[in-house]
Amino acid sequence: MSTLEIRDLKVSIETDQGTKHILKGVDLTINEGEIHAVMGPNGSGKSTLAYTIAGHPRYNVEGGSITFDGQDVLEMSVDERARAGLFLAMQYPVEIPGVTVTNFLRTAKTAIDGEEPSIRHWGATVKDAMGKLRMDPSFAARNVNEGFSGGEKKRHEILQLELLKPKFAVLDETDSGLDVDALKIVSEGVNRAHEETGLGVLLITHYTRILRYIKPDFVHVFVDGKVAEEGGPELAERLEDEGYDRYLVAQA
Amino acid sequence: MPVQTRSERFTSTAHADFPEVTGREVNWKYTPVAKLGDLIDGELDGSPYEIAYADAAGATVEWLDRTHALVGAAGIPEDRAAANAWTNFEKALHIRLEGDAETLTVVRSTLGGSARAAHTIVSAAKGATGLVVLDSQGDAKLTENVEIVLEDDANVTVVSVQQWDDSALHLASQYARIGHGASLRHIVVSLGGDVVRVNPSAHLAEEGAEAELYGVYFADAGQHLEQQVYVNHDAPHTRSRVTYKGALNGEGAHTVWIGDVLIGRDATGTDTYEQNRNLVLSDGTRADSIPNLEIETGDIEGAGHASATGRFDDEQLFYLQARGIPEDEARRLVVLGFLSEVVQKIGEPVLEARLHEALEDELAAAR
Numbered sequence: 001m002s003t004l005e006i007r008d009l010k011v012s013i014e015t016d017q018g019t020k021h022i023l024k025g026v027d028l029t030i031n032e033g034e035i036h037a038v039m040g041p042n043g044s045g046k047s048t049l050a051y052t053i054a055g056h057p058r059y060n061v062e063g064g065s066i067t068f069d070g071q072d073v074l075e076m077s078v079d080e081r082a083r084a085g086l087f088l089a090m091q092y093p094v095e096i097p098g099v100t101v102t103n104f105l106r107t108a109k110t111a112i113d114g115e116e117p118s119i120r121h122w123g124a125t126v127k128d129a130m131g132k133l134r135m136d137p138s139f140a141a142r143n144v145n146e147g148f149s150g151g152e153k154k155r156h157e158i159l160q161l162e163l164l165k166p167k168f169a170v171l172d173e174t175d176s177g178l179d180v181d182a183l184k185i186v187s188e189g190v191n192r193a194h195e196e197t198g199l200g201v202l203l204i205t206h207y208t209r210i211l212r213y214i215k216p217d218f219v220h221v222f223v224d225g226k227v228a229e230e231g232g233p234e235l236a237e238r239l240e241d242e243g244y245d246r247y248l249v250a251q252a
Numbered sequence: 253m254p255v256q257t258r259s260e261r262f263t264s265t266a267h268a269d270f271p272e273v274t275g276r277e278v279n280w281k282y283t284p285v286a287k288l289g290d291l292i293d294g295e296l297d298g299s300p301y302e303i304a305y306a307d308a309a310g311a312t313v314e315w316l317d318r319t320h321a322l323v324g325a326a327g328i329p330e331d332r333a334a335a336n337a338w339t340n341f342e343k344a345l346h347i348r349l350e351g352d353a354e355t356l357t358v359v360r361s362t363l364g365g366s367a368r369a370a371h372t373i374v375s376a377a378k379g380a381t382g383l384v385v386l387d388s389q390g391d392a393k394l395t396e397n398v399e400i401v402l403e404d405d406a407n408v409t410v411v412s413v414q415q416w417d418d419s420a421l422h423l424a425s426q427y428a429r430i431g432h433g434a435s436l437r438h439i440v441v442s443l444g445g446d447v448v449r450v451n452p453s454a455h456l457a458e459e460g461a462e463a464e465l466y467g468v469y470f471a472d473a474g475q476h477l478e479q480q481v482y483v484n485h486d487a488p489h490t491r492s493r494v495t496y497k498g499a500l501n502g503e504g505a506h507t508v509w510i511g512d513v514l515i516g517r518d519a520t521g522t523d524t525y526e527q528n529r530n531l532v533l534s535d536g537t538r539a540d541s542i543p544n545l546e547i548e549t550g551d552i553e554g555a556g557h558a559s560a561t562g563r564f565d566d567e568q569l570f571y572l573q574a575r576g577i578p579e580d581e582a583r584r585l586v587v588l589g590f591l592s593e594v595v596q597k598i599g600e601p602v603l604e605a606r607l608h609e610a611l612e613d614e615l616a617a618a619r
Contacts, residue, residue, distance in 0.1 A: 054570075055573075055574075056570055057566065057570070077573070077579070078570060078573035078574055079573040079574075079575075079576050079577055079578050079579065079582070081574075082574055082575055082576035082577075087574075088574055090571070090574075093571065094565070094567045094568055094570075094571050096568050096571065096572070096585070096586065096589055097589050097590060097592075097593045098588065098589030098590055098591065098592035098593040098595075098596065099585050099586075099588075099589035099592075103585075104572075104575075107577055107581070107585065108572075108575035108576055108577055111575070111576035111577045111578065111581070112575070112576040143589070143593075160575060164575065164576070
């Protein structure tokens with residue numbers, strides 16, 4: 001069974017005001033097939049955790065470890081992490097001018113699998129996956145994320161999740177900026193990937209709304225770069241009622 | 253520096269009318285003039301040359317006498333090299349478009365290394381549509397003028413491809429006159445050659461005229477690729493867009509883009525935007541990028557310009573790598589994508605595919 005283990009992770013970034021310490025010792029263990037929600041107020045370090053797992057160069061790991069089935073993730077390049085089976089659905093996917101969705105998906109699939117997907121089946125697979133996410137077929141010919149609405153960008157992220165079939169996915173505020181219909185469609189995509197491939201999910205969100213559609217097994221509350229409380233789905237319900245105030249008061 | 257409005261720049265068809273080139277002039281200061289003496293002042297062979305093309309319905313190709321009324325209909329030279337070509341050409345290659353013409357590609361690939369002059373005219377009848385590719389390959393030492401004349405409501409794309417051999421020297425002035433409600437899409441693709449300078453100008457002469465001017469270029473070590481673009485808004489409700497994108501790689505790779513836009517007194521309701529973007533792939537390169545906007549009427553729709561020269565966008569690399577794509581492949585995709593944005597505007601799949609391949613080769617050589 002695959003396991004992603006994060007131990008005592010400490011991460012900082014460089015800002016104009018100097019070094020800023022964001023993660024101050026995070027511990028998390030996610031097993032294959034589990035869905036973990038990471039919740040917390042803005043600035044608590046949720047997105048930093050997401051980007052550190054993916055290997056964004058802006059984030060400096062100052063201590064601790066991330067291991068994936070015993071492999072040292074922090075030693076891997078960004079693309080090696082993806083090929084090992086880690087996926088990050090981004091909150092703000094960037095535009096890549098001149099690179100069509102079709103070309104991008106085929107290139108990524110080839111890189112992940114180590115061989116070109118079968119020409120005969122790949123086109124149908126992509127078309128089918130796009131249909132399930134209610135994406136218009138004309139998307140395939142557009143340039144990656146160029147002129148996409150917020151909802152279209154998120155669907156495109158989940159499309160990649162379904163096609164690339166990673167072992168673990170970090171979803172960084174995938175719910176932000178989505179209306180209810182889009183939220184449902186995107187959530188269905190995540191649930192499909194979870195059921196079909198035994199995907200492990202780290203769902204990062206500020207709001208409990210998405211947890212109505214994607215049911216977490218565990219909930220972790222982030223405050224000031226640390227896990228302040230952990231529990232089952234019932235913890236999310238409490239947060240729905242009480243918000244984050246009591247953590248912030250306790251901190252003060 | 254003296255302020256000189258672009259519309260008042262000296263023009264003549266006679267070589268002798270221009271003073272000797274010093275290399276300090278506003279339109280020569282970025283150009284390696286020392287290599288170009290034969291083209292600026294030398295004797296030129298102005299005879300017709302070999303061309304190759306496949307027949308296309310609605311398009312005719314013929315050689316015109318230099319006294320023909322179309323010669324000079326779109327514009328006349330602003331510099332001594334262009335005037336030298338004008339003084340010396342014997343016949344003008346004329347491409348005529350009528351009705352909905354099929355795509356016409358005219359290839360010249362056997363000009364050879366002795367200095368020569370050429371004159372080309374693309375004209376489109378009232379309401380005509382079409383796509384003309386002027387495709388230059390092989391060796392060349394060439395100075396030339398290209399005129400594009402669009403009658404009312406014509407809608408035409410002209411693609412000028414410079415895929416010369418490494419030693420080629422090429423100076424071109426291209427002039428477009430765009431009539432009432434007519435629309436020109438003009439695309440300059442400069443890949444091969446030692447010194448390649450293509451200066452397109454678009455005269456939006458009548459109400460509702462439109463011009464989209466695109467360019468894409470890839471300069472290798474020691475290569476000089478230049479384009480001085482001029483858009484003259486000279487009538488009400490005219491629209492222009494200028495987008496030039498280039499990549500530079502290797503010691504001494506030099507690109508020049510000058511974008512002059514003039515909004516004349518009569519050009520009320522003008523809508524214009526020009527931009528130049530350069531992607532620097534190695535040390536030792538130089539990209540000069542100079543937008544100029546001259547506005548003589550305040551009553552316009554919009555006018556803007558942008559210029560940016562930089563290295564990779566790391567966020568684009570991160571995004572691609574986060575999908576498993578190795579760094580060198582990701583860089584290749586980003587550069588090709590950056591340049592493909594212009595290639596995608598051509599609308600001719602075979603040529604687009606060929607240019608993609610040529611850009612791939614440029615990139616492969618860059619590694």
